[in-house]
Amino acid sequence: MNTVPDDIDTPEIMVDRDVLQRNVTRMAEAVRAKGLALRPHAKTHKIPEIAALQLEAGAVGLTVATIGEAEVFAEHGVADLFIAYPLWVGPRQAERLRALSERARVSVGTDSVEAAAAMGAALGDAAGRIEVLVEVDSGHHRSGVLPGRAAEVARAAAGAGLRVAGVFTFPGQSYAPGMPVEAAGQEQRALAEAAGALAGAGFDVTRVSGGSTPSALLTESGATTEVRPGVYVFGDAQQLELGRCEPEDIALTIAATVVSRHEGEGEVPRRIVIDAGSKVIGGDRPAWATGFGRLADHPEALITALSEHHATVVFPDGADLPALGERVRVIPNHVCVAVNLVDDVAVVSGGEVVGRWRVAARGRNK
Amino acid sequence: MNTVPDDIDTPEIMVDRDVLQRNVTRMAEAVRAKGLALRPHAKTHKIPEIAALQLEAGAVGLTVATIGEAEVFAEHGVADLFIAYPLWVGPRQAERLRALSERARVSVGTDSVEAAAAMGAALGDAAGRIEVLVEVDSGHHRSGVLPGRAAEVARAAAGAGLRVAGVFTFPGQSYAPGMPVEAAGQEQRALAEAAGALAGAGFDVTRVSGGSTPSALLTESGATTEVRPGVYVFGDAQQLELGRCEPEDIALTIAATVVSRHEGEGEVPRRIVIDAGSKVIGGDRPAWATGFGRLADHPEALITALSEHHATVVFPDGADLPALGERVRVIPNHVCVAVNLVDDVAVVSGGEVVGRWRVAARGRNK
Numbered sequence: 001m002n003t004v005p006d007d008i009d010t011p012e013i014m015v016d017r018d019v020l021q022r023n024v025t026r027m028a029e030a031v032r033a034k035g036l037a038l039r040p041h042a043k044t045h046k047i048p049e050i051a052a053l054q055l056e057a058g059a060v061g062l063t064v065a066t067i068g069e070a071e072v073f074a075e076h077g078v079a080d081l082f083i084a085y086p087l088w089v090g091p092r093q094a095e096r097l098r099a100l101s102e103r104a105r106v107s108v109g110t111d112s113v114e115a116a117a118a119m120g121a122a123l124g125d126a127a128g129r130i131e132v133l134v135e136v137d138s139g140h141h142r143s144g145v146l147p148g149r150a151a152e153v154a155r156a157a158a159g160a161g162l163r164v165a166g167v168f169t170f171p172g173q174s175y176a177p178g179m180p181v182e183a184a185g186q187e188q189r190a191l192a193e194a195a196g197a198l199a200g201a202g203f204d205v206t207r208v209s210g211g212s213t214p215s216a217l218l219t220e221s222g223a224t225t226e227v228r229p230g231v232y233v234f235g236d237a238q239q240l241e242l243g244r245c246e247p248e249d250i251a252l253t254i255a256a257t258v259v260s261r262h263e264g265e266g267e268v269p270r271r272i273v274i275d276a277g278s279k280v281i282g283g284d285r286p287a288w289a290t291g292f293g294r295l296a297d298h299p300e301a302l303i304t305a306l307s308e309h310h311a312t313v314v315f316p317d318g319a320d321l322p323a324l325g326e327r328v329r330v331i332p333n334h335v336c337v338a339v340n341l342v343d344d345v346a347v348v349s350g351g352e353v354v355g356r357w358r359v360a361a362r363g364r365n366k
Numbered sequence: 367m368n369t370v371p372d373d374i375d376t377p378e379i380m381v382d383r384d385v386l387q388r389n390v391t392r393m394a395e396a397v398r399a400k401g402l403a404l405r406p407h408a409k410t411h412k413i414p415e416i417a418a419l420q421l422e423a424g425a426v427g428l429t430v431a432t433i434g435e436a437e438v439f440a441e442h443g444v445a446d447l448f449i450a451y452p453l454w455v456g457p458r459q460a461e462r463l464r465a466l467s468e469r470a471r472v473s474v475g476t477d478s479v480e481a482a483a484a485m486g487a488a489l490g491d492a493a494g495r496i497e498v499l500v501e502v503d504s505g506h507h508r509s510g511v512l513p514g515r516a517a518e519v520a521r522a523a524a525g526a527g528l529r530v531a532g533v534f535t536f537p538g539q540s541y542a543p544g545m546p547v548e549a550a551g552q553e554q555r556a557l558a559e560a561a562g563a564l565a566g567a568g569f570d571v572t573r574v575s576g577g578s579t580p581s582a583l584l585t586e587s588g589a590t591t592e593v594r595p596g597v598y599v600f601g602d603a604q605q606l607e608l609g610r611c612e613p614e615d616i617a618l619t620i621a622a623t624v625v626s627r628h629e630g631e632g633e634v635p636r637r638i639v640i641d642a643g644s645k646v647i648g649g650d651r652p653a654w655a656t657g658f659g660r661l662a663d664h665p666e667a668l669i670t671a672l673s674e675h676h677a678t679v680v681f682p683d684g685a686d687l688p689a690l691g692e693r694v695r696v697i698p699n700h701v702c703v704a705v706n707l708v709d710d711v712a713v714v715s716g717g718e719v720v721g722r723w724r725v726a727a728r729g730r731n732k
Contacts, residue, residue: 010732011732086639088641092375112626114691259452260452261478273508275454278649278650279731280731283649283650284649307508307538308431308702310509324478336674337644337674340707342729342731343729363708363709365377365642365707366641
């Protein structure tokens with residue numbers, strides 16, 4: 001398991017099928033035990049074969065970020081799709097949503113009176129076929145209205161002919177050290193307040209949707225009815241460093257080769273350079289991260305710099321530098337952006353390549 | 367020019383053909399005036415139509431980062447390709463280099479005795495068809511040997527049957543405020559020392575290759591014979607903030623729509639959210655940058671956070687927030703990684719879409 005199969009050329013994204021299946025099953029069981037529905041975010045993997053595993057394990061449907069991602073998964077037979085995004089819908093987007101609603105149950109997000117009105121007008125007769133969840137800001141301060149304004153947006157959506165189903169939020173502030181527990185609390189309070197406001201305004205609130213990977217297992221089934229974790233299928237270096245997964249849970253790594261090696265002298269650092277850079281690892285680096293990803297089999301090493309096709313990996317004085325030509329495995333900081341860089345991934349089991357999966361929704365940004 | 371054409375759905379990468387042509391011509395003329403050869407780095411655009419413009423303007427050939435990129439441009443008729451990367455060549459890579467050398471003049475990088483020996487052994491009879499340039503570390507401390515060791519690597523390459531043509535370096539330290547002039551000096555000294563060492567060891571040094579976009583126009587034709595700038599074709603927010611290009615030189619922007627808008631209150635920031643995130647802008651953010659890119663028509667705004675499909679844009683108190691549904695243009699921090707995220711780009715001239723170009727070498731990481 002700790003080696004790169006001989007028939008892989010580097011850099012290459014590898015998915016360990018057995019670890020993946022274990023992650024899928026474990027999250028499904030944990031969420032079921034809490035009495036919540038699981039609607040995993042498919043933007044993480046963009047792969048129909050993985051969506052099928054999630055649905056087999058009991059997911060009620062999928063979450064996606066764009067109409068384009070929804071189209072890909074609908075083509076692959078997914079029957080219930082939530083575009084968890086405050087869409088701005090013009091005529092061309094309305095036509096695509098209308099077509100989508102003929103093959104799947106479709107729900108979308110909205111966070112303003114203006115966007116809800118525009119969407120309803122563009123959809124016309126089809127508006128009643130689209131469910132809307134009002135996006136609430138639970139402390140991440142990205143999109144979403146403050147909970148006290150959720151009812152106003154819901155009334156605009158209903159007035160525009162859309163079916164209001166509930167509220168959702170993304171507690172992005174959970175992606176920081178020490179924050180998962182606090183963020184999960186903020187999330188649940190914001191969702192409860194917004195859901196209560198909608199119920200008070202006469203809406204039948206059937207969906208109250210939350211849950212990032214860091215906060216999903218901390219969510220209690222109070223007001224919340226469903227969670228939308230994404231990263232849990234693969235894990236990544238951020239989740240490792242946040243303590244939300246263990247090294248043995250990492251299902252996706254990037255195979256790379258040592259192309260340059262320097263023992264260092266004076267101010268020149270002791271390092272290797274590998275042939276995986278930001279064009280396959282992704283360039284995300286939160287301020288609290290230790291580097292631009294980690295080496296799976298060299299926890300003592302730090303990826304101190306990333307170019308497009310180079311990662312510079314610095315080793316402490318005591319540790320041997322891997323040899324030139326040696327192959328190593330990189331754990332990306334943010335697995336969602338790594339997968340989005342490649343057309344397909346190698347599927348590995350027991351140290352052998354057993355197949356390839358196409359990243360069918362790669363690049364579907366609109 | 368400052369508006370997004372109506373027939374574009376967002377997010378979408380747009381290339382202004384007229385600005386691009388001006389950038390291509392200007393760099394070609396400036397480099398020619400210095401008596402240097404121009405070998406632009408095609409990893410920036412990965413687009414055969416742009417490579418053709420560069421060659422028409424007088425480029426002697428192209429630089430690429432991977433064998434896969436070289437294969438794409440060779441298929442499109444480019445006859446002289448430099449893979450400016452310290453390749454680790456096994457049997458499969460050797461087979462591809464051999465095939466490539468039958469349709470183009472091919473040169474590659476190497477930075478160690480071990481890699482040069484491995485490459486020569488894997489190439490066998492074909493070794494003499496491949497030119498090698500020894501990579502030198504001129505202060506970036508990524509790949510490359512220190513100049514004093516270049517001759518040792520050159521001897522190993524020659525001993526392995528490869529044709530040694532000279533030396534190259536990448537002054538990556540030039541991508542920081544105040545550094546272009548200093549980096550260009552370090553680059554020229556390192557190249558001169560390494561080229562001198564090779565000549566002293568009896569090699570016929572025909573190529574001495576340097577030059578990032580920040581340092582290319584600062585390079586003097588002393589020891590240096592060619593430069594390899596890449597970003598200059600498009601410009602980007604990094605080059606703007608480094609003072610290496612002007613706003614009117616920006617040839618590539620990302621069209622985006624305002625999907626969420628918040629006047630702010632208390633600790634909640636005054637902001638808009640647009641539908642272009644790291645999956646189309648790219649996540650690069652050097653520590654010295656003001657944010658995750660800039661808005662082309664709102665220089666006062668800062669992109670303070672980037673998710674996969676959201677950019678959070680904060681405006682100062684005095685400035686009006688763009689309206690919901692309004693379309694804006696984003697200048698990415700690092701244009702090379704933005705282009706690599708999409709399969710094609712919209713070509714714009716005079717405010718109209720005049721065509722589409724395929725990013726033919728996208729994702730060719732190996």
